[in-house]
Amino acid sequence: LTVGMMVGGLLLGAITVSCAFAILLSVANDNDQVEDWPTMDVFQWLDQLTLVLCATGMVAVPMWTICMLTNATGLLGVGIVMFSTYLLLPFILLSMLDMGSVFTPFSPELARSVSKCQEEWGGFYFSSGLIFAMLFLFIALASSAGGTFGIVASITLTIFTTFTYFGMMGRLAYTIGQSVNAAPKKNDIDRS
Numbered sequence: 001l002t003v004g005m006m007v008g009g010l011l012l013g014a015i016t017v018s019c020a021f022a023i024l025l026s027v028a029n030d031n032d033q034v035e036d037w038p039t040m041d042v043f044q045w046l047d048q049l050t051l052v053l054c055a056t057g058m059v060a061v062p063m064w065t066i067c068m069l070t071n072a073t074g075l076l077g078v079g080i081v082m083f084s085t086y087l088l089l090p091f092i093l094l095s096m097l098d099m100g101s102v103f104t105p106f107s108p109e110l111a112r113s114v115s116k117c118q119e120e121w122g123g124f125y126f127s128s129g130l131i132f133a134m135l136f137l138f139i140a141l142a143s144s145a146g147g148t149f150g151i152v153a154s155i156t157l158t159i160f161t162t163f164t165y166f167g168m169m170g171r172l173a174y175t176i177g178q179s180v181n182a183a184p185k186k187n188d189i190d191r192s
Contacts, residue, residue: 012155012159014042014045014049015038016159016162016163017045017048017049017052017053017162018038018045018048018049019037019038019163020052020162020163020165020166021048021051021052021166022034022036022037022038022048023163023166023167023170024166024167024169024170024173025170026170027167027170027171027173027174028170028171028173028174028177029174030174050102051093051096051097051102052093054096054102055089055092055093055096055102055105056085056089058088058092058105059084059085059088059089059092060081060084060085062084063080063081063084064077064081066080067080067081075139075140075143078136078139079136082132082135082136083132085132086125086128086129086132090124090128090169090172091110091114092105092106093169094107094110094169094172094173094176095107095110097173098110110176113176113179116179117175117176117179120172120175120176120179121172124168124169124171124172127168128165128168131161131164131165131168132161135157135158135161138153138154138157139154139157139158142154
């Protein structure tokens with residue numbers, strides 16, 4: 001039963017990440033709806049899964065290791081890993097997408113966008129922070145209540161939060177792209 005649950009969890013996680021990545025790409029390309037949903041061919045997902053898993057691993061594994069070494073497990077450990085994911089995953093994942101490689105988690109162009117598009121980055125972090133905080137509070141309440149319903153509700157809400165988060169990340173990528181590709185402003189200081 002435990003092995004079956006682990007395999008089912010990995011399959012559900014892979015499907016969730018693949019669908020979330022499709023949402024991210026669709027929103028980043030300013031499509032009205034997602035037209036390129038993952039198919040039943042699992043090998044089509046490998047590039048997307050590798051990219052997201054590498055970015056998430058770069059963020060979550062060091063924090064989880066620190067939590068394990070300091071005995072900060074349980075909800076505190078989950079909160080610390082969620083906070084580090086909140087802070088670093090968008091930058092690392094978008095950098096990998098911009099550079100086209102999992103081996104380059106830093107994009108100079110994306111780093112410049114942090115100063116050029118402060119409102120977009122701030123809006124993204126504010127709204128995603130609210131989503132992460134609400135998800136954490138729900139998981140904390142569900143785990144304290146116990147039972148199967150709390151587990152199923154937490155998993156379901158986590159999946160929908162992942163879809164929302166990747167959609168927001170896609171919107172951030174779209175607005176950054178529009179700002180970077182915009183024509184330079186004319187110098188009208190003499191007229192002013």
